Amino acid sequence: LLEAGSLGLAGPRPRLTGLARAVLAQLTALHAPDRLDLVLVSADRARPVETRTAEWSWLGWLPHVRPARGQDCRLLLAHDPEQAAARTGELLRRLDETLHEQAARRAAGGSVDEAAGGPYTVVVLDGDPGTPELREAAERLAAQGAAAGIHVLCLAETPPASPTSPLTATFETAAGQNPAFRSCGAAALLTGDVATSLRLLRVAGGSPVGQGVPATVDAVSPAWAE
Secondary structure, eight states: OTTTSSEEEEEOHHHHHHHHHHHHHHHHHHSOTTTEEEEEEOOOTTSOHHHHHHHTGGGGGOGGGSOOSOOSSSSSEEOSHHHHHHHHHHHHHHHHHHHHHHHHHHHTTOOOOSSOOSOEEEEEEESOOSSHHHHHHHHHHHHHGGGGTEEEEEEEEOOOBBTTBOHHHHHHHHHHHOGGGGGSSEEEEEESTTOOEEEEEEEETTEEEEEEEEEEOOOOOHHHHO
16 A cells, blocks of 8 residues: 555455455554554445445444544544545645645755655545545545555445456446546456455556456455454
């Protein structure tokens, strides 16, 4: 994730969320809350808010979703456009401040480390955030956020990649479901009849590069996450 900046995950919903749970469980197990915080943006109106809230309720147990940067909320979980706008607005201000500081150091002849040294924020962007403004914010965070230690995990529900739905077609479907998908530096596309494998691909210029690296999916259940 540090190397790619942001990562897209795409596949059938049950396997997709299982993979996302596994990724987040690993991140939070390896990084203390003072080194990593999580922000969820799950405001896709194609799915009922009750379903979205229940699906991600397990995140509420993690100290990583408690605001530690002065955010005006109880938990960093956004399930409607207003909450999503507040959370992405906070992140964009942080990004703008970082880019401004870097530009000032360059102007003064100083060196700038393009990779942030932490603490880090992982933004889980589950589906289409819903408004043009939120889509633009999400795309910018996915493309530039790593400079401020902000890394986006973009989720898109698609059929698994297969001979009838090759990697490029699956990627295009994912980008249609979640516009920030194209701005990620890498994408993991679930493959096979029952989506138990994936292909990890680099993304350049908004398109996947090559055939990627195959891997077995490590997915966990909601009960395990709870």
